[in-house]
Amino acid sequence: MENDRSAGERNRDRIIAAAARLLQQGGREAVSTRAVSAAAGVQAPAIYRIFGDKQGLLDAVAAHGFARHLESKEGLRPSGDPVEDLRAGWSLNIAFALDNPALYSLMYGEPRPGATPPAAAAALAFLTSFIHRIAEAGRLHVSEEHAARLVHAVGTGAAFSLMSMPEHQRDLTVSDMARDAVIAAITTDAPAPATPGPQGAAIALSAALPKATVLTAGERALLDEWLDRIVRAG
Incomplete structure (x- = not known):
């Protein structure tokens, strides 16, 4: 069973890599089921079995590409501003x-x-x-x-x-x-609470609300609704 699962994962990775190459070389039109199966060395039914349909494959290619892009930008850390x-x-x-x-x-x-x-x-x-x-x-x-x-x-x-x-x-x-x-x-x-009016304070408090563990889930939801009403009214 483990060997079957590993083979399925390898096929999935190979298909995504092949589709990504075709996408980069020829755009979306180049990513046909026939072209991908040939480039990946798998039968076309494997694509449908793993991804459901062509759109599922395209979604997987896009998600994989964006994830790799973010991984390459690990140096983009939050600063003080x-x-x-x-x-x-x-x-x-x-x-x-x-x-x-x-x-x-x-x-x-x-x-x-x-x-x-x-x-x-x-x-x-x-x-x-x-x-x-x-x-x-x-x-x-x-x-x-x-x-x-x-x-x-x-x-x-x-x-x-x-x-x-x-x-x-x-x-x-x-x-x-x-x-x-x-x-x-x-x-x-400047920090919004320093300006007159409740809207800036409501926005800042709403952002910090998940950290208010002293409140119950229901109380946080109610307070969040009130804060949202203040923000929208502003």
Whole structure:
């Protein structure tokens, strides 16, 4: 049984590697079931057995590619300034898109309402971690959800815009300007609780709420609802 499981894992890795090579060389259209099975040295039914369908294979390729990208960026550690960390994360996203256009397009090029591909979910979680640290520092003046959506929308838009241009025409300062405009729209120069009004305090408290272990789950949920109402009203 163990040998069968190991063989299945080896087949899965071989198929993903073959599909990733085809994607890089010829784009999504090159990743046909026939081409992948030939490149991986497996029968086509094995692809369906392991991944369900072609979309399942493409999702696995994108997730694998993005995971490897993050592993190569282990030096991107949180610093003392979460806003600067977000700037670094933005640059990471743009570099990933330009270095891996086919993979980036696979992640974001064909939105599926109601279904988030694994790689896109991992990328959003990565972004959300940056936003959450800004909120914990009291420097976010919109909700974490609103901030993450805005950064994601403008960041992916900037990436696709640059990807569509010939390399010699790409102007990365446009991406930098978009980044700085978004950051200015969602953050404050000083911790939000220092400014008058309850919204900044509500955002910061909401970010720290998971650490309030003295409260029951029900009490945290109720307080979180109240804080969210304060943020939205602001």
